[in-house]
Amino acid sequence: MANTTMAQIPKINPLYRLQWEPAQNGHVLLYPEGMVQLNGPASEILTRIDGQTDVAQIIASLQQTFPEAEGLADDVISFLEDAHEQNWITL
Amino acid sequence: MSKTGLPCSAQPVTLGAGADIKPTSRPLWLLAELTYKCPLQCPYCSNPLDFAGVDTELTTEEWITVFKQGREMGAVQLGFSGGEPLVRKDLEELIAAARDMGYYTNLITSGVGLSEKKVKNFRSAGLDHIQVSFQASDESVNAMLSGSEKAFKQKLKMAREVKAQGYPMVLNFVTHRHNIDQIDKIIELCVELDADFVELATCQYYGWGFENREWLMPSIEQLRHAEARTQAWREKLAEAGSKMKLIFVTPDYYEERPKACMSGWGEVFLTVTPDGTALPCHSARMLPIEFPNVRETTLEHIWYASNGFNHYRGFDWMEEPCRSCSEKEKDFGGCRCQAFMITGNANAADPVCSKSADHHKILASRKTNAQFKTENEAEFVYRNHKNSSVFFKQR
Numbered sequence: 236m237a238n239t240t241m242a243q244i245p246k247i248n249p250l251y252r253l254q255w256e257p258a259q260n261g262h263v264l265l266y267p268e269g270m271v272q273l274n275g276p277a278s279e280i281l282t283r284i285d286g287q288t289d290v291a292q293i294i295a296s297l298q299q300t301f302p303e304a305e306g307l308a309d310d311v312i313s314f315l316e317d318a319h320e321q322n323w324i325t326l
Numbered sequence: 327m328s329k330t331g332l333p334c335s336a337q338p339v340t341l342g343a344g345a346d347i348k349p350t351s352r353p354l355w356l357l358a359e360l361t362y363k364c365p366l367q368c369p370y371c372s373n374p375l376d377f378a379g380v381d382t383e384l385t386t387e388e389w390i391t392v393f394k395q396g397r398e399m400g401a402v403q404l405g406f407s408g409g410e411p412l413v414r415k416d417l418e419e420l421i422a423a424a425r426d427m428g429y430y431t432n433l434i435t436s437g438v439g440l441s442e443k444k445v446k447n448f449r450s451a452g453l454d455h456i457q458v459s460f461q462a463s464d465e466s467v468n469a470m471l472s473g474s475e476k477a478f479k480q481k482l483k484m485a486r487e488v489k490a491q492g493y494p495m496v497l498n499f500v501t502h503r504h505n506i507d508q509i510d511k512i513i514e515l516c517v518e519l520d521a522d523f524v525e526l527a528t529c530q531y532y533g534w535g536f537e538n539r540e541w542l543m544p545s546i547e548q549l550r551h552a553e554a555r556t557q558a559w560r561e562k563l564a565e566a567g568s569k570m571k572l573i574f575v576t577p578d579y580y581e582e583r584p585k586a587c588m589s590g591w592g593e594v595f596l597t598v599t600p601d602g603t604a605l606p607c608h609s610a611r612m613l614p615i616e617f618p619n620v621r622e623t624t625l626e627h628i629w630y631a632s633n634g635f636n637h638y639r640g641f642d643w644m645e646e647p648c649r650s651c652s653e654k655e656k657d658f659g660g661c662r663c664q665a666f667m668i669t670g671n672a673n674a675a676d677p678v679c680s681k682s683a684d685h686h687k688i689l690a691s692r693k694t695n696a697q698f699k700t701e702n703e704a705e706f707v708y709r710n711h712k713n714s715s716v717f718f719k720q721r
Contacts, residue, residue, distance in 0.1 A: 249492065249494075250494040252430060252454065256400070257400075258352065258399070258400025258402075265402065266455075266494065267432060267455040267522070268403060268432055268457075268496070269403075270354065270402060270430075322569050
């Protein structure tokens, strides 16, 4: 996926469930008999994926929350491509 | 994804292989063995040999209390297993209660006793995932191993229904001498059924599997062939853009270092057996240790304070060569059950390890078992109530 565009609308793969775990104080992705513990940036991005919001809007929303962040667009796209590769999301 | 399958495949499990999860002292994985009853008689079942001696089962309310206590402690994956969990009439109610608490709910089943209606109703109740276990890719071997002629067709039908209802699907094949050479057919079947994850778990030797070692163990040539074919399939699937994941588990009898069993004793897993006994792994009942029961105390006390769960935590219990071994933090000395079964000493190094003084027993087992060339199915000790009663009386 080297050509992720701003207009694409990512969706969480229905194989996975994104959930807040109070005991772990973090978000996790649950899948058959397994779990991925997400770090802060990964949760910030994945929780903005709702099947309606496009990549540009996700980046804008993050930029609003983290106004001081530099190179955010590249980081987000690179994460989404990785998440797609991992099969966590569809694009 | 489990690295080595779940109890119905007679395997210990690793949570989230490939995922970024560190062992935490929290029962992230709660395995509910709802019943020892099962319509099949697989000769590698991990249930205790003397299960016939267990004649009580936790009630619906007792299970729900266990789930609640587990969830409060941070448990997140819940497996409904057995025996055959479909035997429990309250399964749908248990699924609904668990999903409502926020668990990711897994049903580990042979598919025997499942129906379109149940697949649908369980989905409505909130079931997240159904794992269907297969004994082989064709009817005759499947029938031989499970003791049921009809089972194979039923499994295929149910696997299709599971996909149709939108569940993620994990197909589990326990492989051994009688089916491992069919690896291509097995994978073809998984492609055809559109599985999301496939576990090709070479049978390990616990419970009934230990009794039937000499009839189950593949030769090294069989094993290498199957590994090579699996790798070839991975490449072929990747090329075709398939997302299906193939997980191949080598039997540890062919390793030189032990597995980090259960990701460490009392680190991640908690199994509750049909009668409420709580175990750090589903095989641990065989050990000469007293384990607590959920009917008598809370899960929190069991996890943090019981002697059974604290017994093999840390490294102080270790004997040589584990105690001074540089790899002890990696594999925790291997599997306690295997050490006990093969050496008679549950504190010993897992004899799979080449540093173990008993490693020659594993080597001898490989050699002995490779000598059997005829498949005389009548030699299996099938996992059924009659055979179990014999083991129960011997105790």
